[in-house]
Amino acid sequence: MPVHNVRSKEEFQSYLKDNEVVAIDFYATWCQPCKVIAPVFAHLSELDKFEKFVFLKVDVDDLKEVSEELGVTAMPTFQLFKNGGKVGEIKGADQAALTKLIESGL
Numbered sequence: 001m002p003v004h005n006v007r008s009k010e011e012f013q014s015y016l017k018d019n020e021v022v023a024i025d026f027y028a029t030w031c032q033p034c035k036v037i038a039p040v041f042a043h044l045s046e047l048d049k050f051e052k053f054v055f056l057k058v059d060v061d062d063l064k065e066v067s068e069e070l071g072v073t074a075m076p077t078f079q080l081f082k083n084g085g086k087v088g089e090i091k092g093a094d095q096a097a098l099t100k101l102i103e104s105g106l
Contacts, residue, residue: 003045003055012058012066016084019054021105026058026067026077034076037093041078044102053105080105 003025006012016022025041027034038057045055060067060075070079070086080088080101088104090097 001045001051001053001055003042003057006056006058006063006066009063009066012056012063015054015056016081020083021053022056022081023050023053023102023105024056024058024079024081026060026070026072026075026079028060028075031075033093037076037095037098040095040098044099049106050102053102 004015006015023041023044025034025038027038041055041057044050045053058066060072072079074091076093077089077091078098078101079086082105088101090101
């Protein structure tokens with residue numbers, strides 16, 4: 001499943017409400033580590049074992065309200081939600097930690 005770029009707070013809330021497992025990449029366009037780890041996040045979204053997950057990208061500069069409400073203070077930050085509640089988070093472009101976070105949603 002492709003990674004969805006979230007454009008509004010309402011769209012973000014809809015994804016959380018309507019999907020069991022949601023993985024989110026909070027990034028900034030000017031963040032170099034974000035650019036490095038983005039292909040890893042995209043690759044994970046395409047794996048069959050995560051086919052029921054929804055993968056989102058949230059630009060922290062475009063959706064400040066969402067990122068502030070969720071306590072995002074560093075980029076990249078990855079969060080995992082199950083049934084609308086946050087169950088995990090990592091900060092930084094650590095491929096192994098990101099993979100482990102996503103796998104924890106299985």
